[in-house]
Amino acid sequence: ALAGRTDVERTEHVVDDQAEAERRGMHGSPTLLVDGHDPFAAPGTAAGVSCRLYRGTDGRVGGAPSVAELRRVLGTPGGVDRAAGRAGQGRLAPIEGGLRAVQQAVLRSFATTGAPPGQAELEAAAEPFAVPAARVLAELATEDFLTLDDTGRIRAAYPFSATATEHVVQIADGPTVWSMCAIDALGIPVMLGADAVVTSTDPVTGDPVRVEFTGGKTTWQPTTAVVYYGARPGTGPAAAVCCDYLRFFTDRATA
Numbered sequence: 001a002l003a004g005r006t007d008v009e010r011t012e013h014v015v016d017d018q019a020e021a022e023r024r025g026m027h028g029s030p031t032l033l034v035d036g037h038d039p040f041a042a043p044g045t046a047a048g049v050s051c052r053l054y055r056g057t058d059g060r061v062g063g064a065p066s067v068a069e070l071r072r073v074l075g076t077p078g079g080v081d082r083a084a085g086r087a088g089q090g091r092l093a094p095i096e097g098g099l100r101a102v103q104q105a106v107l108r109s110f111a112t113t114g115a116p117p118g119q120a121e122l123e124a125a126a127e128p129f130a131v132p133a134a135r136v137l138a139e140l141a142t143e144d145f146l147t148l149d150d151t152g153r154i155r156a157a158y159p160f161s162a163t164a165t166e167h168v169v170q171i172a173d174g175p176t177v178w179s180m181c182a183i184d185a186l187g188i189p190v191m192l193g194a195d196a197v198v199t200s201t202d203p204v205t206g207d208p209v210r211v212e213f214t215g216g217k218t219t220w221q222p223t224t225a226v227v228y229y230g231a232r233p234g235t236g237p238a239a240a241v242c243c244d245y246l247r248f249f250t251d252r253a254t255a
Helices: 019-024 067-074 084-089 094-115 117-130 134-140 183-194
Strands: 027-029 048-051 154-157 170-171 177-180 198-201 210-215 217-221 226-228 247-249
Touching: 019 048, 094 117, 094 134, 094 154, 117 134, 170 183, 177 183, 183 198, 183 210, 183 226, 183 247, 198 247, 210 247
Parallel strands: 027 048
Antiparallel strands: 170 177, 170 198, 198 210, 210 217, 226 247
């Protein structure tokens, strides 16, 4: 699966007790983590060191994911496909150093209040890891899980923005939030498992675009609306490289 790939670093760990399995996020042997996340584990799967079987898309069961499945979760090397979402590396922070705990505290605050958490809440999330919240935030920003302003305050935590954008998401029974881009806006209802209404505008015509998530179904107004996916050349955080390009358009012509 890694043939010809120079952009992936692979490490191996032997896990031989339940405590370490829980700490590392191991869901049976063998477990593959991509940037700290198990892409093959169903939600709620318990950690453990027992043997593990994988069912392929063809229904066959084996002791490891297929090469095709591995290539799918590892993504496409280079190019625009690596622009959105931490250069294609996924947005789930590693468990180590309190990164995931603080990241989830930030996302939970946005999802429930529409704003980033206060300092006390951040410190509470980082405390079990014996590291200051500011240090964790700085590392999360370095790895492009979120962005900070010049004073160290949270400016955005993908998919949420702390400042107004053209992409507005009204979460059912929840707050109204801004998203960093069109793709993030579409991802918020899915991430939260909630109904929502996404509103934005076509940057060419100024006409509105509305997407409703209701009971697992999605409707678009206008029905011809599309999302453009692209990025400017170079490297950097998604907020700088591609968020301005990931927009809603009323049809393919304006896109």
